[in-house]
Amino acid sequence: MSATITSDAPVSRLDPFSERFLNDPYPPHRELRDAGPVVRLERYGIWAMARHEQVHAALNDPETFRSAAGVGLADFTKEKPFRPPSLLLEADPPEHSRARRTITGVLSPKRVRSLREAFEREAHALVERVVDQGRFDAVDEFAEAFPTKVFPDAVGVPDKGRENLMAYGNMVFNAFGPQNEIFRESAKGQDEVREWIAEMCLRENLRDGGLGADIYEHAPRHEMGPDEAALLVRSLLSAGVDTTVHGLGNAIYCFATHPDQWAAVHADPSRARAAFEEVVRFESPVQTFFRTTTRAVEVEGVTLPEGEKVLLFLAAANRDPRHWEEPDRFDVERRASGHVGFGSGIHACVGQMLARLEADVLIGALARRVEAIELDGEPELKLNNTLRGLASLPVRVHPASA
Amino acid sequence: MPAVTYVSADGAREQVELAVGTTLKDGALENGIDGIVAECGGNAMCATCHVYVDEAWIERLPERSEVEDELLESTASERTAASRLSCQIKVSDELEGLVVQLPEEQE
Ligand code: HEM
Ligand code: FES
Numbered sequence: 001m002s003a004t005i006t007s008d009a010p011v012s013r014l015d016p017f018s019e020r021f022l023n024d025p026y027p028p029h030r031e032l033r034d035a036g037p038v039v040r041l042e043r044y045g046i047w048a049m050a051r052h053e054q055v056h057a058a059l060n061d062p063e064t065f066r067s068a069a070g071v072g073l074a075d076f077t078k079e080k081p082f083r084p085p086s087l088l089l090e091a092d093p094p095e096h097s098r099a100r101r102t103i104t105g106v107l108s109p110k111r112v113r114s115l116r117e118a119f120e121r122e123a124h125a126l127v128e129r130v131v132d133q134g135r136f137d138a139v140d141e142f143a144e145a146f147p148t149k150v151f152p153d154a155v156g157v158p159d160k161g162r163e164n165l166m167a168y169g170n171m172v173f174n175a176f177g178p179q180n181e182i183f184r185e186s187a188k189g190q191d192e193v194r195e196w197i198a199e200m201c202l203r204e205n206l207r208d209g210g211l212g213a214d215i216y217e218h219a220p221r222h223e224m225g226p227d228e229a230a231l232l233v234r235s236l237l238s239a240g241v242d243t244t245v246h247g248l249g250n251a252i253y254c255f256a257t258h259p260d261q262w263a264a265v266h267a268d269p270s271r272a273r274a275a276f277e278e279v280v281r282f283e284s285p286v287q288t289f290f291r292t293t294t295r296a297v298e299v300e301g302v303t304l305p306e307g308e309k310v311l312l313f314l315a316a317a318n319r320d321p322r323h324w325e326e327p328d329r330f331d332v333e334r335r336a337s338g339h340v341g342f343g344s345g346i347h348a349c350v351g352q353m354l355a356r357l358e359a360d361v362l363i364g365a366l367a368r369r370v371e372a373i374e375l376d377g378e379p380e381l382k383l384n385n386t387l388r389g390l391a392s393l394p395v396r397v398h399p400a401s402a
Numbered sequence: 403m404p405a406v407t408y409v410s411a412d413g414a415r416e417q418v419e420l421a422v423g424t425t426l427k428d429g430a431l432e433n434g435i436d437g438i439v440a441e442c443g444g445n446a447m448c449a450t451c452h453v454y455v456d457e458a459w460i461e462r463l464p465e466r467s468e469v470e471d472e473l474l475e476s477t478a479s480e481r482t483a484a485s486r487l488s489c490q491i492k493v494s495d496e497l498e499g500l501v502v503q504l505p506e507e508q509e
Contacts, residue, residue: 342445353441353448
């Protein structure tokens with residue numbers, strides 16, 4: 001039956017989790033967008049959407065495109081999830097709503113703004129350090145150094161063991177793809193990492209007054225117990241580090257390769273925040289997420305049966321010429337609002353204001369001190385089934401004459 | 403199409419006609435009206451699309467959801483009884499003649 005209803009769909013043999021695709025995703029993104037509003041990916045027996053209109057619509061129709069069957073390739077109704085599912089990311093209403101209300105209460109824009117001063121102190125010190133060095137690795141010593149300090153500080157995680165955060169995030173985001181070599185490599189020797197993360201989610205290990213402790217405080221208001229609060233803390237620790245690190249690393253890469261755009265940010269550091277928005281559109285740290293159909297649904301003349309996995313290409317939507325003017329141009333003065341780099345709808349990133357604050361503060365501090373950024377060697381990608389970011393980015397910076 | 407008037411913080415008035423179903427946030431952005439930032443793109447996450455609805459309209463608008471109500475606690479300009487998030491209000495025929503005031507600050 002299903003063969004006849006779906007026969008009109010364009011079919012692609014692309015493997016979005018192959019090294020080849022991940023190394024340079026933009027040409028295959030175009031191919032998928034141009035193939036049609038919805039495309040069958042033969043290799044995995046799944047569907048893909050890569051145009052802005054359909055991606056945005058699917059994200060905003062959680063009744064048809066659910067998350068509780070997993071937002072990766074694995075179908076939780078058929079396969080055992082590799083970790084207990086997230087109460088946020090991998091949940092549908094009404095359960096999702098309770099968890100979401102708990103966390104939005106904790107991460108309100110007001111609360112996030114209150115973190116600015118502490119973030120600014122760290123950013124200032126870090127910028128002075130790299131400017132003194134002149135040449136440095138903008139991933140290790142900058143894009144990673146900042147969030148792995150200020151974020152666990154804000155959540156209230158003790159200092160010891162923080163190196164586990166990056167390893168954990170890398171594995172979690174790989175696990176949304178197939179169990180390929182990239183995933184296996186990142187999952188090696190991870191038992192201790194997972195144990196550390198689980199421990200850090202317990203109330204007794206979280207500093208009073210931090211975001212983690214606040215989750216425990218807010219949870220009962222939404223009928224959530226301590227076990228659920230622990231899982232919500234885990235959400236922050238999984239989703240809040242690698243994403244931001246890659247966002248900041250991609251930002252420095254964009255600036256180093258578009259000197260005129262950095263000049264514009266340097267000339268007016270208050271542009272840092274909007275410039276970061278353009279980075280998230282142009283080099284989206286989170287490239288894809290899956291949904292699962294709850295019923296047979298027609299998309300532009302193609303019927304997707306019930307229970308099918310649909311891969312949403314956020315990054316491809318963010319460069320869809322049907323939606324954006326000159327999408328392949330990195331332009332810090334563009335109005336990038338409307339991109340889906342933070343998702344959209346009920347699962348839209350709850351950490352987005354925190355991510356923006358980190359970027360605003362760090363890129364702003366760099367813009368005030370540094371006139372030009374140039375590549376000082378070949379950048380190296382960090383391949384991940386879901387994320388796009390760099391493993392290393394050697395740069396040289398030129399301080400502005402004081 | 404219902405007409406909606408946006409009044410800027412310095413008092414300038416601009417009346418535009420908006421298609422039914424458009425949000426007040428999109429109505430402003432699409433017509434080049436300054437004063438709404440809408441950083442989160444209408445996802446009820448940022449509170450930078452804050453507006454004050456004209457007194458006569460406070461009771462006539464659909465009620466705030468819990469999410470909108472909570473987020474209004476985070477506005478950069480003072481919250482009042484007239485405060486709303488413009489991304490959460492969709493234009494309908496009943497809103498013909500609506501007047502909204504833009505705040506001093508959004509961020
Ligand atoms: C530049 C940095 C970031 C990017 C690009 C990003 C991207 C995303 C995206 C695309 C989603 C949507 C998932 C979906 O629709 O299935 C999401 C959800 C989420 N993000 Fe972020 N994120 C970033 C930073 C953060 C930070 C700093 C935190 C923690 C404070 C965070 C916590 C979360 C959580 C908990 C969710 C799940 C929300 C839900 O399902 O209701 N993210 N993020
Ligand atoms: S646009 Fe962000 S809350 Fe309205």
